[in-house]
Amino acid sequence: METEVTQQTGEKLLRILVFTLTLSVMGATMFNIVLPQISEAFDLTIAQVSWVISAYGLIYAIGTVTYGKLADTYKLKNLLTFGLLLFALGSLIGVASQEFWMMLVGRCIQAVGAAAIPATAMLISVRYFPPERRGSAIGMAAVGLALGGALGPVISALIVSVAHWRWLFCVPLLLLITLPFYRKYLRDEQGHPGKFDWSGGGLLATTITLLLLGITNETWWFVISGLLALVLFIIRIRSAAQPFVQPKLFKNRSYTLGLMIAFLINGVGFSLYFLSPLLLAHVHHLSPDWIGFAMVPAAIASAILGRQGGKLADLKGNAYLFFIASGLLLTCFVLLSTFTGSSPLFIATFLIFGNVGQSFMLIAMSNSISRTLPKEQVGVGMGLFSMLNFIAGSMATGLYSKAVDLGSEFHLNPANIYPNSFIYSNIFFILAILHVGILMVYYFQFGRAKTKSIQAES
Structure with missing residues (x-):
């Protein structure tokens, strides 16, 4: 009976969590398309104002693992309350800012508060759902992430078209609506007391x-x-x-191997979110508004299919979902490498395969890694997982940027016939090969003889 009540509470929390994740992702990405306006407003270079994005991401990564560690000791309810209130405070400072430093301070405070959200998403899935239903719960979290990614550029463009860009800071204030519900439904569960x-x-x-x-x-x-x-x-x-982190956590071979695979997968998958807008801008010469709309179908598809991926993980096992996700990603990379210079409509269609595949990957790896951790290490363990995902994306961004700047006069994919897009074709071709390597490592470690045991655990 108690288990059933816990799951019912978990279902209510998941619905609130989807709304929370959607708004938090929108808050993180809405400023990407207004950097030129911010640069002009404060008479700064793009590199200088890019700290609005960089500082947010850096603090977000560090804060995620910190909240995860704190959740092993303190009540998740109180940590999330602190985070959401801090997020709102940063938003108000940003709206009122008249100088760049003040805006940057507001953005940093936002990041400190927002970092509580991914930790909450992981822990609700782990604490309120048994292993056999955890995939569906993580799938719902993926829905929120996908919706936020889809709506962020569109809502940002709409707001900027009718109001000043500072009003973008107001969108995260809607998160305060969720606070009473979290206070009501989150248990007063507290971890082991101790010094931080x-x-x-x-x-x-x-x-x-x-x-x-x-x-x-x-x-x-x-x-x-x-x-x-x-x-x-x-x-x-x-x-x-x-x-801060128990050394024995890294002696857990399944956990460390899962982290390494997830790190590589997220670095590869981040290309879809970073390179696709550049491809559409440099090769197809689309405006920021049209680039945002071109990426919406893929994000919506991820949102619609996200929970289905979670159900597949629960029904067939994480390895099964991993292989499906790999097939979708490989299909996307090969198509993008071959037809980089084709119609933007084709690019938008190819991205559906990639985004859905990457969402399925997040579900499979999150579910797999959470099961390798004892209860007292779930908070910091999943916090490290989230942090490494961000680090992988940041490092990949640097590598992709350098590759695009260097350009290419030759093509690795013989099927590509578009000279003005050789560099993008080459990158996606290399990523396809790299993903085959990751798939082989996963297959030999978790597939073959171990596939049946993983399915049994699921």
């Missing part, structure tokens, strides 16, 4: 910041300093009585 390892958390944050700055800006002193901070972090978690 601020030193360990600080060293991890320093490591991530320096490594990302070093890689994205090609500043090797940052990279070296980041590696030094990583060494100090490892020393800290091995010596502290209550470390």
Whole structure:
């Protein structure tokens, strides 16, 4: 009886969570298309105002794992309340900003608050649903992410067409509507009491910041300093009585292998969100508005099929969903590599395969990794998973940007006949080959003899 009540509560929370994730993703992506207007308003370069995006993402990544760790000790209800209120405060500061520094402060405060949301999404799926139904729950979270990605550029374009870009800060204020529902339905469940390892958390944050700055800006002193901070972090978690991350977490072979596979998959999959707009702009010369609309069908398809992917994982097993997702992604990469210079309508259609495949991948890997963790490590373990997803995307962005800047006068895919799109064709061709390699690693580690056991666990 208690299990049934918990699941009913979980279903209510999931519906609220979809709305929350949709708005939070919109809040993160809506500023992407207004950087030129912000640059003109404050008389700054695009590189300078890009910190509106970069700072948000960096703080978001660090905050995700921090909230995950705090959720192992404190009530999730209180952490989420703090996060949503902070998100609203940052939004109000952004609306009122008259100087760039004030706007950046508002954006950073937004990020500190928003980081509580992905931690909540993962933990609701794990705490309120048994393993056999967890895939469907994670699938619903994927629906919210897809809807936010679809609506973000469109709503942003609509708002900017009738009002000042500062009003984009007002959209996340709608998240306050969800707060009473979270306070009502989230249990007063509290983890094991203990001290929070601020030193360990600080060293991890320093490591991530320096490594990302070093890689994205090609500043090797940052990279070296980041590696030094990583060494100090490892020393800290091995010596502290209550470390930020338990070292035994990384001795869990299934967990660490899952993290490595997920890191590669997210780096490859991020190409769909980063390269596609560039392809449509540089090769097809579409305006930002039309680029946003071209990417909407793929995001809507992901939203519609997201929960179906979760049900497939519950019914057939995570390995089964992984293989379907791989097939969809490979189809997308091969088609994009071959027909990069064809009609934008074809590109929009190809992206449906890729976005749905990437959503299925998120479900399969989230579900698989969550099952490798003991209950007391779920918060920080899934927080690290979310953080690595962001790091993979950030590193991939740097690599893709450099590749596009270099260009190419030859094509790796002999079926491609569009000279003005060789570089995009080559990147997607390489990504297809790389994904075949990832698929083989997954198959030999979790497929073949282990597929039956994974399906049995599911």
